[in-house]
Amino acid sequence: MIGGWAxxxxxxxxxxxxxxxxxxxxxxxxxxxxxxxxxxxxLFNAVSLALLAWLIVAAGRAPYVPLWWQQPWHRWxxxxxxxxxxxxxVFGIGMTxxxxxxxxxxxxxxxxxxxxxxxxHPLLWAFLLWASAHLLANGDLAHVILFGGFAAxxxxxxxxxxxxxxxxxxPTEWARLAASTAQVPLVALFAGRWRxxxxxxxxxxxxxxxxxxALLWLHPIVIGVSPLP
Numbered sequence: 273m274i275g276g277w278a279x280x281x282x283x284x285x286x287x288x289x290x291x292x293x294x295x296x297x298x299x300x301x302x303x304x305x306x307x308x309x310x311x312x313x314x315l316f317n318a319v320s321l322a323l324l325a326w327l328i329v330a331a332g333r334a335p336y337v338p339l340w341w342q343q344p345w346h347r348w349x350x351x352x353x354x355x356x357x358x359x360x361x362v363f364g365i366g367m368t369x370x371x372x373x374x375x376x377x378x379x380x381x382x383x384x385x386x387x388x389x390x391x392x393h394p395l396l397w398a399f400l401l402w403a404s405a406h407l408l409a410n411g412d413l414a415h416v417i418l419f420g421g422f423a424a425x426x427x428x429x430x431x432x433x434x435x436x437x438x439x440x441x442x443p444t445e446w447a448r449l450a451a452s453t454a455q456v457p458l459v460a461l462f463a464g465r466w467r468x469x470x471x472x473x474x475x476x477x478x479x480x481x482x483x484x485x486a487l488l489w490l491h492p493i494v495i496g497v498s499p500l501p
Contacts, residue, residue, distance in 0.1 A: 280330040280414055284421070287323045290316075328495070331414040340411035347501040350405040354499075355484045357401040362480035363387040364394030367473065371450055372396065372433055382449050386473070389466030391457040392450065393430045400426035430455055 293299055304312045367386045369375030374395035375388075387394045403422035410419065434455065438446040452466045460466040492498045 276330075276334045280327075280334040280417075283323065283327045283330045284418075287320075287327050290319055290323055327418065331418045332496075334414035337413035338411060339413060339416055342409055342411060344501060346409040347499065350409050350499060351501060353401050353405040354487070355481070357398045357405070358484040358487065359477065359480040360387070360391070360394040360401070361398035362483065363390075363473070363476050364398060366476045366479075369394070371437060371453060372430075380449070382451055384469065385452050385466065386469075388453045389460050390468070392453040392455050393433065396426045396430050396433075397457060 300312075307315065364372070364374050364387060365376070367375055367388075368378040368380050369386070369388045369392075370380050371385075371388055372393040372395065391397050400423055403419045403426065407416060407419035407423060410416070441449065452460055454460040454463070454465075461468070488499060
């Protein structure tokens, strides 16, 4: 039992450190200066994915301490949420967004912010939805720590990024860039500050749906459990 908790706790600490250290601007700048930006991003993404996979496996190997039992509707909730989370993640990576992380670099039009108009931090919201849905469907202690921690990290990350950008850009420039965006999904739409324009980005939606189908197919192979209700 101790070994199972020790592995889970150790990998969790490694995962947190792998994200906390590069988050420090001075440390990140030094690493990029040594490796170059493409190599840094490739290494960071590879390490993050490897540690995330190990962490999920370690949570499954930890002693099972039930806090609540899975209900049939829990799986329905996960399967409803996951296409949305995948789409947010794909759009968050595929579109320009200087107000968050993960987006492409390029020209950003504050009047037509793309996915940032739907929600300012699409990648973090994708992470939050994924973690929250899986938290609901996995009510044992190890997975509650795992997915609850991820959900909290995503929610706090949005506030931290907004505060940092407001400080770095200054209140006036921050207000100009963020005028048609919102931290909560659809708020800018309902407030009349943003209108969607799908046009040239429909391929991202097609990619997101293909990726979601691939995840459904791979889930029982990789995780060992079918996600279907």
